[in-house]
Amino acid sequence: MSRAISWRYLYELGALMTRAAPPAVDLRTTIGVTELQNPIMTASGTAGYGDELAKYVALQDLGAVVVKSQGIEPWPGNPPPRVHETPGGMLNSVGLQGDGVKTWLADELPALTRRGARVVASIWGRTIADYRAAAEVLHDAPAAVVALEVNLSCPNLEGHTMFAQSPDDASSVINEVVDASSLPVWAKLTAHVTDILSVASSVRDAGATAVTLINTLPGMVLDLDRRTPLLGAGGGGLSGPAIHPVAVRAVYDVHHALPDLPIVGVGGVASGAAAVELMLAGSSAVQVGTANFADPRATSRVLTELAAWCDGHGVQKIVELVGGGHD
Numbered sequence: 001m002s003r004a005i006s007w008r009y010l011y012e013l014g015a016l017m018t019r020a021a022p023p024a025v026d027l028r029t030t031i032g033v034t035e036l037q038n039p040i041m042t043a044s045g046t047a048g049y050g051d052e053l054a055k056y057v058a059l060q061d062l063g064a065v066v067v068k069s070q071g072i073e074p075w076p077g078n079p080p081p082r083v084h085e086t087p088g089g090m091l092n093s094v095g096l097q098g099d100g101v102k103t104w105l106a107d108e109l110p111a112l113t114r115r116g117a118r119v120v121a122s123i124w125g126r127t128i129a130d131y132r133a134a135a136e137v138l139h140d141a142p143a144a145v146v147a148l149e150v151n152l153s154c155p156n157l158e159g160h161t162m163f164a165q166s167p168d169d170a171s172s173v174i175n176e177v178v179d180a181s182s183l184p185v186w187a188k189l190t191a192h193v194t195d196i197l198s199v200a201s202s203v204r205d206a207g208a209t210a211v212t213l214i215n216t217l218p219g220m221v222l223d224l225d226r227r228t229p230l231l232g233a234g235g236g237g238l239s240g241p242a243i244h245p246v247a248v249r250a251v252y253d254v255h256h257a258l259p260d261l262p263i264v265g266v267g268g269v270a271s272g273a274a275a276v277e278l279m280l281a282g283s284s285a286v287q288v289g290t291a292n293f294a295d296p297r298a299t300s301r302v303l304t305e306l307a308a309w310c311d312g313h314g315v316q317k318i319v320e321l322v323g324g325g326h327d
Contacts, residue, residue: 025310027303029063029263031284032209033156033185034147036118038065040275040303043266043289044069044122044149045094045168045186046239049104051111060116062303063285067108069122069151070101071149072133079232084221089240089268090290091219093231096124096151101134105141113144120186121309124151131173148183150174150208153190153215167202178207186264188212189297191250200254200261210262212287213250217243240290244268248281255282257322270298279318280314280325 027038041064047053050065077097084091098104101123112119121141123134131150138148151168156302170187178185187203189196192215200211216237221230229235247267255263265283268290269275275286291298310318 001283025307025315027307029284029318029322031147031186031264032184034209036146036285037061038063038303039279039283039285040299040306041066041120041264041285042222042286042292042299043287044151045092045119046289046292049108049112050117050119051108051115053292053296053299054111054115057300059112060090060118062299063120064116064120064146065112066120066149066287067104067112067122069096069124069149070098070104070134071096071124072101072137074098074100074103079194081230081232084230084237086219086221086238086240086242088242089238090214090235090293091221091231091238093233093236095233101137105137109142109144113142117144119145120147120149121145121183122149122151122188124286125173128172128176132176132180133237135177139180139182141183143205145183146188147209148177148181149186149212150177151188151215152203153188153192167198170199171202171206173205175208183318184209186210186212188215189250190215190269191246192217196250197254197257200258204258204261210264210284211254212264212266213283214252214267217246239267239271241268241270241274244274244277248277251278252325269302270294272302272307272309275302275306276309276321277325279321280323282323284319284322286301297317311313 039304041157044066045068050067078093082094125131185208187208216239219238220235223230244267251265263283264285265278266287269288270291278286288299288302
């Protein structure tokens with residue numbers, strides 16, 4: 001088996017082991033004030049606008065569909081190549097391409113609403129004003145939009161940096177978004193900081209009802225023949241099973257230090273077992289990202305495997321897992 005396909009093999013093996021129907025386990029979970037029928041969501045940027053997965057997954061059966069991040073204005077993203085498979089997942093340099101939050105609200109959200117999906121919108125910006133403006137557009141979003149995820153940590157925006165990396169900047173953004181939005185606000189953070197606890201604490205104090213941990217990590221692949229970076233923008237964001245232990249550690253540490261702060265875990269979730277691990281570390285819900293590229297049915301499969309694991313281990317309510325890995 002070549003190292004380039006080994007992670008795909010893991011997904012395919014998990015699919016073969018999936019039971020036909022989930023057992024009777026109470027999968028309901030709560031993220032702050034947001035109640036979900038189960039803890040499995042897509043991860044922002046890995047399922048497009050969401051409706052693309054509808055022919056593979058019953059979107060209304062997921063906890064929520066987290067859509068790709070949108071800014072206040074359209075943005076073309078990075079030059080190609082944008083995606084490269086790695087031994088442990090994927091390196092992407094899409095660069096937050098999108099038509100802008102206003103276009104998403106008018107043209108893309110209705111398809112998800114018609115399917116009965118619960119939706120988590122995602123926004124990004126380079127300034128506090130950018131974030132506030134995007135949040136204001138979503139102030140009166142339809143009831144299908146149950147939360148607003150604020151992307152504070154994308155590592156692959158060509159020629160620019162995300163505005164909010166430090167605790168002070170992150171809290172400033174969240175303050176403005178909370179003030180401008182009627183939605184529960186989740187702050188999406190990176191583990192690529194000196195002290196993730198201080199950033200998590202700052203966004204909590206600024207009014208975030210939850211944090212999403214973690215975003216992709218900076219990485220690079222070189223073209224050995226040309227002796228130049230392989231991706232069009234140079235570096236990119238590493239995702240997939242390779243970063244799963246980093247995500248588990250980040251969730252574990254934040255939950256240990258801030259046990260009252262709800263966490264959405266994301267990073268290398270390719271199976272129900274990986275979802276269980278993040279929940280035991282302290283997350284109340286889990287997002288499935290890179291696995292969607294290898295298997296567009298991944299979210300449904302992970303949900304079924306998660307329920308089967310609970311049934312096999314005597315777990316009657318999914319919330320029993322949250323933080324169960326701590327003494």
